[in-house]
Amino acid sequence: MKKALNSPNSIEELMQRAESMAGLNLGLLANYHQIEMPNDLKRHKGWVGQLIELELGALAGSKPEPDFVHLGVELKTIPISRSGKVLETTYVSVAPLTDIQGLTWENSVVCHKLQQVLWIPVQGDRDIPLAQRQIGSPILWQPSQEETQLLKQDWEEIMxxxxxxxxxxxxxxxxxxxxxxxxxxxxxxLTDSIGRNGELTQTNPRGFYLKTQFTQKILSQLL
Incomplete structure (x- = not known):
């Protein structure tokens, strides 16, 4: 596997890299980085995202901070159909299920990660072989006041x-x-979580996801 490219020094440099990737297919990128391609994504859910991270020089990996922490930019690949329809929800972060006293929206991982997002649309139609799926034009997005309010409201209700x-x-x-x-x-x-009477109990780990209607709106406004 080729070494990941150095991380970009500015948002302009990041956008240049992302724009020069648009139009390429995944097979070409995988060959360049000498990465073996899976036949499909059933058991390799995060493979496309990891390939794009490698090409763009993302640093954070699975840490609870934006992928380009020095630029304050989170990277999200998003599968879309030929007609531009978003095909699945977007994972944001693991949900904290214990030690949440004093946690607010403003200091949550979800809030931090969604301050500024670089969306990379990728063809996701299952009838297109993985190697032939094209990468689309990048979109740099910051939530509006209204979008932030909606996110905050949902986060607070769930918490x-x-x-x-x-x-x-x-x-x-x-x-x-x-x-x-x-x-x-x-x-x-299973993982620890808060029980009905404040005691520790066990449940499945949870994650926060953006709904497709929300990401569809972002893409439709900016594409």
Whole structure:
């Protein structure tokens, strides 16, 4: 595997790299970085994102901070159909299920990661072989006041459920733009969480995801 490119020194440099990637297909990029391509993404969910991270020189990996922490930019690849329809929800971060006293929206990982996002659309139609899927034009986005308010509202409502020991009552339907979903390889994976009476109990890890209607709106406004 080729070494990751040095991280860009400015947002302008990052955008130049992202724009020069537009129009290329995943096979070409994987060959360049000498990365073996999986046949499909069933067992390699984050493969496309990792390839794009490598090409752009992202630093954070799975740390709870933006991918380009020195630029304050989070990187998100987003699968879209031929007609420009967003095909799946976007993972943001693991949800904290314990030690949440005093945690506010403003100092949450979700808030930090969504201050400024570089969206990289990638063809996601399953009938297109992975190697032939094209990378689209990059979009640099900062949430508007209204979008921030919606995100904050959903986050606070979901965290309220977690704090009173009712995380199991939160379904993917909760939230207007942000949702909470199990985030683990299978339902056998357990982690500590707050119980009904404030005691520690066990549940599946959860993650925060952006709903497709929200990301569709972002892409439609900026594409």
């Amino acid at each position: 309220e459920f977690i704090s009173i020991g009712q995380v199991d009552k939160v379904t993917a339907r909760h939230g207007e733009v942000l949702q909470l979903r199990p985030k683990a390889a299978n339902s056998q994976v």
